[in-house]
Amino acid sequence: MGAPLPRDPIADARRNWELHGWGEVAAPMAAITAIMRTQQILMARIEDVLKPLGLTFSRYEMLALLSFARTGALPMSKASALLQVHPTSVTNAVDRLETAGYVERTRHPTDGRTTLIELTADGRALTEKATAALNAEVFGRSGFTSVDVEDLLRILSDFRRQAGDFA
Amino acid sequence: MGAPLPRDPIADARRNWELHGWGEVAAPMAAITAIMRTQQILMARIEDVLKPLGLTFSRYEMLALLSFARTGALPMSKASALLQVHPTSVTNAVDRLETAGYVERTRHPTDGRTTLIELTADGRALTEKATAALNAEVFGRSGFTSVDVEDLLRILSDFRRQAGDFA
DNA sequence: TATTGTTATACTCTATAACTATA
DNA sequence: TATAGTTATAGAGTATAACAATA
Numbered sequence: 152m153g154a155p156l157p158r159d160p161i162a163d164a165r166r167n168w169e170l171h172g173w174g175e176v177a178a179p180m181a182a183i184t185a186i187m188r189t190q191q192i193l194m195a196r197i198e199d200v201l202k203p204l205g206l207t208f209s210r211y212e213m214l215a216l217l218s219f220a221r222t223g224a225l226p227m228s229k230a231s232a233l234l235q236v237h238p239t240s241v242t243n244a245v246d247r248l249e250t251a252g253y254v255e256r257t258r259h260p261t262d263g264r265t266t267l268i269e270l271t272a273d274g275r276a277l278t279e280k281a282t283a284a285l286n287a288e289v290f291g292r293s294g295f296t297s298v299d300v301e302d303l304l305r306i307l308s309d310f311r312r313q314a315g316d317f318a
Numbered sequence: 319m320g321a322p323l324p325r326d327p328i329a330d331a332r333r334n335w336e337l338h339g340w341g342e343v344a345a346p347m348a349a350i351t352a353i354m355r356t357q358q359i360l361m362a363r364i365e366d367v368l369k370p371l372g373l374t375f376s377r378y379e380m381l382a383l384l385s386f387a388r389t390g391a392l393p394m395s396k397a398s399a400l401l402q403v404h405p406t407s408v409t410n411a412v413d414r415l416e417t418a419g420y421v422e423r424t425r426h427p428t429d430g431r432t433t434l435i436e437l438t439a440d441g442r443a444l445t446e447k448a449t450a451a452l453n454a455e456v457f458g459r460s461g462f463t464s465v466d467v468e469d470l471l472r473i474l475s476d477f478r479r480q481a482g483d484f485a
Numbered sequence: 486t487a488t489t490g491t492t493a494t495a496c497t498c499t500a501t502a503a504c505t506a507t508a
Numbered sequence: 509t510a511t512a513g514t515t516a517t518a519g520a521g522t523a524t525a526a527c528a529a530t531a
Contacts, residue, residue: 156484159475160400167386173449176457182467183360183457185474190357191402192481193350209521219334227490233327235358240522242491264489264530282340290343290350294480299473300349306466307352308326313461314359317323376498395512407499409514431507431512 161185193289200284204277205251209236211285213244214253214278217270224269226259253277328352360456367451371444372418376403378452380411381420381445384437391436393426420444 161184168177197208206214212234217225225233231241245268248254253274259265270278295303311317328351335344364375373381379401384392392400398408412435415421420441426432437445462470478484 155482156400159478159484161471161478162475164386173453176453178464178467178471179460179462180453180457182462182470182474183460185471185478186353186357186360188402188483189474189477190353192478192483193353207520219331228488233323235355237522237524238490239492239524243521246491259489262489262531266490286340286343286347290347293346293350294477295346295349295473297345299476300345302469303349303473304328304345304352306462306470307349307356308329309466310356310461311326311328311352311359315322316355316359317326374497393512404499404501405513406501406515410498413514426512429508429512433513 161188193293196289197285200288201281204281204284206277206281209234209240210244210248211278211281213241213248213268214270214274215282217254217268218275218278218282224257224267226265226267228265230268248274328355360460363456364452367455368448371448371451373444373448376401376407377411377415378445378448380408380415380435381437381441382449384421384435385442385445385449391424391434393432393434395432397435415441 161181164184165177165181168174168180173180194208197211201208201211213230216230216233217223227238227241227245230245231238234241245254245256249256253271255269255271257267257269259267293300328348331351332344332348335341335347340347361375364378368375368378380397383397383400384390394405394408394412397412398405401408412421412423416423420438422436422438424434424436426434460467
């Protein structure tokens with residue numbers, strides 16, 4: 152959506168913050184802005200890969216989650232917790248995936264309140280295709296060095312633990 | 319949106335990927351997933367701070383950009399390029415900010431095609447208030463150590479340069 | 486009473502295409 | 509012809525509140 156800028160806008164912003172009396176928080180502000188921008192770039196790449204397959208990222212996330220489930224089925228509430236999204240977002244995503252024939256709703260055997268979501272054969276095939284495409288075109292060519300990847304994983308793992316993501 | 323998980327789901331996914339024949343890309347996949355999740359956490363914090371001020375993040379970004387402009391005014395097209403968003407998104411954001419009285423559209427002195435955006439006094443005051451709140455409640459308490467912040471800035475700067483963000 | 490999930494509704498942001506006005 | 513910006517329209521995800529069914 153445009154040519155490269157002549158200078159790094161985030162480095163500029165950091166200097167600007169320091170000049171305006173925010174020296175204390177200039178560096179973390181810049182780091183957080185860089186995370187936002189990096190996420191934006193990566194999301195665009197992922198969406199470019201998924202679009203030809205008729206998937207959005209959030210729907211792919213749902214399919215990938217189901218493909219990992221040992222029994223092949225997951226309660227809506229568990230999907231909501233694991234994907235960190237609102238229950239209505241799960242309902243919405245499952246509605247569309249079900250219409251497309253990639254998942255099916257089934258009743259929970261013992262708890263009548265619970266709806267289980269299950270991959271269909273089509274859904275499983277599509278998930279495998281999408282995963283292979285993402286691995287080849289995004290994760291396999293991320294541009295991060297191996298060392299940087301490990302540093303990122305440690306730093307972001309510390310952050311997520313501290314943020315209450317896991318124990 | 320739920321209690322902490324007992325285990326790190328991203329570390330689990332990395333192991334799972336390795337077990338399913340994707341060992342080559344398991345680490346970058348995990349790192350990218352961690353970036354996505356970190357962005358989600360940070361965005362939620364930022365929105366919590368901005369919501370009481372009646373601002374969304376994208377509208378705050380627009381105000382902050384204008385507050386840095388030397389002349390105090392910026393063409394729509396320049397805002398679109400610097401914020402890396404579609405021109406229609408700029409039109410939308412400026413429409414709402416103008417209705418709220420925080421920015422004004424003015425004509426470019428020499429190019430009749432160009433619309434300039436300018437902060438009002440109210441807009442500048444709100445921007446300063448929002449910036450102070452974000453610095454105090456988000457950037458000043460990010461949870462990243464100083465060393466991690468510098469590592470993040472270097473790694474993500476390399477990535478963004480490679481992705482064509484700047485020269 | 487509490488929990489699970491759905492529905493209705495609304496509000497973001499984003500994108501495409503068609504259009505006007507100006508260069 | 510090309511550029512800047514707007515409009516109309518559509519789609520995505522997310523959220524709140526009210527509700528039904530079940531525990």
